[in-house]
Amino acid sequence: MKWFKKKIDEEVQTAEAGPMEDDVFEKELEHLMSEEHGKKKKKKLFKKKWSKKKKIIVGSVAAVLFLFIAFNSAAGGKSAVMPVTVTPLKKGEVTETLSVSGPVQGTDSVEVVSNLHAEILDLPVKEGDKVEKGQLLATLDDKDAKKEVDIAQNAYDLAVSTYKDKQLEAENGYAKAKQDYETAKANYNRTLALYQGGSATQVELEGVTNTMNDAAREITTYTLKDGKPVANESYTLQIEKEAFELQQKKEALENTKVISPISGTVVRVNCKVGRFADKTDDDKPMFIINNLDVLEMKINVSEYSIGKVKVGQPVEIGADILNGDTVKGEVTAISPTGEEKGGGSTERVIPTTIRIIDQNSKLIAGITAKAKIELQKAEDVWVVPISALIQNPDGSMAVASVVNNTVKYIPVKTGVESDIEVEIIPEDESALSEGLQLIEAPSSMISDGMAVHVLPSQS
Structure with a gap:
């Protein structure tokens, strides 16, 4: 029994986890050896959650070891070769996906206030x-709004009227100031001539000089624009202020x-x-309006996975409301910044948008849907179950083929990987061929060159 447990531990540790606890192992073994094994049970044997990959490996290895024990027993204690189950190698396609969930909503959404x-x-x-x-x-x-418009209109009209009055006042005042200056200048010139001829006194000359200078200063008190007098700028600003207030009140009335x-x-x-x-x-x-003609999903992708997500990747979307059907989608936007995941986690997430392409579906806004983002896909490649992979001590990978009841290790590299299958790429292209028999779940008891017994296919 301890030997059996040790073999399973070795396989599990190679995959991803440490040794099983004794009580967990005993329950699993009891489950495998039970006459009821294979029947549907309502009661779960494990409280500890295992990954899908771990379940595949543990289940496969346990089954092989169980068969080996049975085969040895049937041989009456004599030495017997290891029984193995094989699967024919074939080409196919494998897709790596990322499963996420999020709310379905319209592409445009506005809040009317x-x-x-x-x-x-x-x-x-x-x-x-x-x-x-x-x-x-x-x-x-709109009664109050109309009153406000009337008041604002009156204030604006008053500002315009005042400006016009001041403009006229400026024009008339400037014209008079220029006339006064011309008169004062003529008197100065005449008095200066008389003074030079001895017919006017110094006092008279000084008097007309001062009058001319006063007239000149009066002209400078007026503001000119393009050579013409204009009202003081404060009156223009008052019009602008009242015009703005009037526009605000009119908009309020429109609203x-x-x-x-x-x-x-x-x-x-x-x-x-x-x-x-x-x-x-x-x-x-007051109102929330959505454009539901085109739906989308808002999801958060972990910072550990976002590097594989690209705009344009296809998405398969499912929801309870679709009753088992799926609709197509596409990644349309990835936020340039991440945000906190929340819940005390230090992990960051990146908001991502998925546009739903199949718009004539049963999907509606406001529900939660599940989406599988197609990260990468390989077609017409060699595909094997993940359980068929062998990881060597140096980290390299291999698969075990059976030719004439003899195991032969074939070095490979892995490519695109789904939850249960993986693409394999041989170091020697001629090493793999259609229909080649590969061991479905090779354990650590199997080595290159050993003899094995191929069990009949269950299909």
């Missing part, structure tokens, strides 16, 4: 209705008609007639 403290008078749409861009969703009481910003389906209505638009249920948006 209102900051107007106005009563909702009418709601012409309900959840599930399809709407077009610009379609009316709700009508709000008393709540419209859809996109074409889509109304998936949530969080408001009611008689309530105020800015006081919705639990402060949620």
Whole structure:
């Protein structure tokens, strides 16, 4: 019994795990040796979860050792060759996939809100209705909004009127200032000539000089634009301010008609007639609208797997609502940054988007679906069960063929690997051929060159 356990331990350790606990092993052995083995049992023998690869190897090796014990017993204690089960080598395809899950949702989603403290008078749409861009969703009481527009309009009109008055005042004042300056300058020139001829006094000359200078300074008090006088800039700024306020009030009036910003389906209505638009249920948006014509999945891919995920990779999507069917999808976007996985884990995840290609399916937004991303695929290659692989002490890989009841190791490298099968690539291309008999689950008891007994196929 200890020898039997040791052999299974060796295989499991080679695959991925340490030795089995004694109680786990005893239960597994009891399960294998039981007359009821093979029948469906309701009670599970193991509480410890094993990986699919580990289950394949342990189950295969245990079965081989069980047969070996039985074969030795049948031989009456005489030396007997190891019985093995074989499978014919053939070419096929193998696909490596990544299984993930996430919510199904529309490609476009908007939340319609209102900051107007106005009563909702009418709601012409309900959840599930399809709407077009610009379609009316709700009508709000516009009395207050209209008053605000009237007040803002009056303030704007007053600002414009004031500006016009000041503009006219500037034009007239500038014209008079220029006229006064020309008159003062003519008087100065005349008085200067008289002074030089001795007919005017120094005081008279100084008087007309001061008058001319005062007229010149008066001209500089006016603002010119392109050589023409304009009203003070403050009046222009006041018009701009009032124009902005008026535009805001007009937009508020327009917003008393709540419209859809996109074409889509109304998936949530969080408001009611008689309530105020800015006081919705639990402060949620008035409406949530999704474009459900094209669905997608938002998933999180582990940082340890994201290196294999590429935009454009095909995806197979399943969900309970599909009743066993699947639909096609495609990876369309991968976030350039990761985020915390949560739950106290230090692992990071990368948000990834999968576009659902088959849109005429039973899938609906809001449910959780499962997706298998096709990471890589190999076609027309040699494919064997994972259990058929042998890992040598130096880390190299091999498969065991049986020719004339003799084991022959064939060195190989592995390629694309699924959950249960793997692509093998021989070091010598001529070493593999269609129909070559390979041992399904070679144990450590089997060595290159040893004699074995091939058990009949169960199929």
